[in-house]
C-alpha cells in the first residue's frame with residue numbers, strides 16, 4: 001500500500017505530459033465504464049418483454065399482424081438501443097486505445113527527457129558509484145518499460161466505476177451475493193499481493209547482476225570491443241560467464257513463477273467454486289418465483305461480470321502496486337540531489353584571469369575510499385602561464401583537473417581564482433571559462449562538425465567558428481580527407497559512419513577546447529596518440545593560442561612537458577618539485593631522473 005503513495009506524483013507527471021489527452025482518456029473511460037451495466041440491464045428488459053409477450057394472446061399468425069398491432073414497438077426499441085450500445089462500446093474501445101497509446105508514448109518521452117536532464121545535473125561521484133549506477137539503471141528501465149502502467153491505471157479506474165454500478169444493482173436485488181463474491185476473492189488478493197512483493201524484492205536484489213549481464217552482452221557484441229574479443233578468443237569465455245549469471249537469475253525467477261502459478265490456480269478454483277454457490281442462489285430464487293427470468297439473466301450476467309471484474313481489478317490492483325514499487329526507483333532517482341552547486345550569490349568569473357589560480361592546502365579523497373588521492377597541495381598557476389603536471393600513474397594529475405573544474409570539491413583546503421574560492425562562482429560560468437580535454441574524451445558518433453561543436457553547443461551553427469577551431473587543432477586536415485567533410489558521421493555505429501585513427505580522433509577532440517573562449521585551458525594527456533610531428537605542431541599552436549591564457553597540460557612525454565613555462569612534479573598526491581625544465585634538470589631530482597630515463601630510450 002505504501003508504494004501507492006507514488007500515484008499522485010505519477011498522475012501529476014501524466015497530466016503535465018498533456019492535460020487535454022489525459023482529460024479525454026478519463027472521459028472516454030467513464031463512458032466505457034457505464035456501458036456493461038447498461039447493456040446487461042437492457043438485456044434483462046428485452047427478456048422480460050419477450051416473456052411478457054408470450055403470456056398475452058397473439059394478435060395474429062403473421063409477422064405483419066404483430067407489426068400492425070404495435071406490440072413489437074417496445075421490443076424493437078430495446079433491441080435497437082442494445083445495438084447502439086454495442087457499437088458505441090466498440091468505437092469507445094478504439095478511441096481509448098488510441099488516446100492511451102499516444103499519451104503513453106508522450107509520457108515515456110517526457111520521463112526519459114527529465115531523466116537525462118536530471119542525470120546531467122548530478123555530481124560525477126554519482127556516476128562513479130555503483131549504488132547510483134544501480135539506481136540509474138533501475139530508473140532507466142522504469143522510464144522505458146513502464147508505459148503500460150498508464151493504461152493499466154486508467155483501466156483500473158474504469159473497472160472500479162463499472163464494479164460500483166454493478167454492485168449497486170446486485171445489492172438492490174440480493175445483498176447476500178456480495179458476501180459470496182468477497183469470500184471468493186479474498187485468497188486471490190492476498191496471494192497476488194504476496195507474490196508481487198516477492199517479485200519486486202527479487203528484481204531489486206538482482207540489479208547488480210542484471211547490470212553485469214547487460215555489460216557482458218555489450219562487450220560480447222559491440223564494435224568497440226570486437227577486435228580484442230576476437231584476438232584474445234574471449235567469445236566463449238564471455239558467453240559462459242553470461243550463461244552462469246543468467247542461469248542464477250533464471251532459476252530464481254522460475255521458482256517464483258512456479259509457486260505463483262500453483263497458488264494462483266488454487267485460489268482461482270476457490271473463487272470459481274464460490275461463484276457457482278452464488279449462481280445456485282440466483283437459480284433457486286428464480287425457481288421459487290422471487291426473480292423474473294429477466295432478473296435471472298441480469299443477475300447471473302452481473303454476477304459473472306463482477307466475478308471477472310473483481311478478479312481483474314484485484315489482480316490488476318496488486319500489479320499496479322507492484323508497478324508503483326518500481327515507480328519508487330524512478331522517483332527516488334529524481335530525488336537524488338547534486339551536492340556540487342552554484343552559490344546563491346555568485347561572483348562573476350574573472351575574464352581574463354589577472355592574478356592566477358592558487359591551491360591552498362588542498363586535500364581530496366574519492367567517495368568511499370580511505371586513501372587521500374591528493375593532500376597538502378600548495379601551488380600557484382600564474383595568469384598567462386603554461387604549467388605542466390608530470391608524475392607517475394596515479395600521482396594525482398587528473399584529480400587536480402577534476403578539482404579545478406569542480407567535478408569534485410576538495411575535502412580540505414581551497415582553490416582560489418584571483419582570490420575567490422571556486423565555490424563562489426556559478427557552475428555554468430566557471431565551466432564556460434574553462435576548456436578541458438580529458439584523456440578519455442568522448443568519441444561521439446555524430447558528424448565531424450558536431451564532434452567539434454560539442455565544445456560549445458550554443459555555437460553549433462557557427463560553421464566558421466567550427467572550421468577555425470579545427471584549423472587550430474590540426475583537425476582540418478583530417479576532416480578534409482573525409483568524403484563528406486564536416487558532414488561525415490564519425491564512428492561505426494550509424495550509416496555512412498567513418499572511424500578515425502586514435503590520433504585523428506584526438507585532433508578532433510582538441511578542437512572542442514578551441515570552440516570556447518576559455519581563460520583556462522586544460523589538456524589532460526591530449527597528445528598521447530599523436531605522432532611526433534603532430535605533437536610538435538599541436539603544441540606550437542597551443543603555446544601561441546594560449547598566449548595570455550592560463551594553461552595546464554598533463555603529459556607523460558617530456559618533449560611536450562619541457563615547452564611549459566613551469567613544471568610541477570607530483571608524487572603520491574603531493575607536489576615534489578616545481579620549476580622550469582632547466583631548473584629541474586639542474587636540481588637533479590625526480591624530474592631529472594624521469595627525463596633521463598625517457599631520453600636514454602631514444603639514444
Ligand SMILES: Nc1ncnc2c1ncn2[C@@H]1O[C@H](COP(=O)(O)OP(=O)(O)OP(=O)(O)O)[C@@H](O)[C@H]1O
Pocket residue numbers: 128366367369373391392393394395396397398399400
Ligand atoms: N574515481 C575514482 N575513485 C576512487 N579512486 C580514484 C578515482 N580516480 C582516481 N582514483 C585514485 O586517485 C589517485 C590519483 O588518480 P589520478 O587519476 O589523479 O592519477 P593520474 O596522476 O592522473 O594518473 P595517470 O597518469 O594514470 O592518468 C590514484 O590512486 C587513483 O587510483
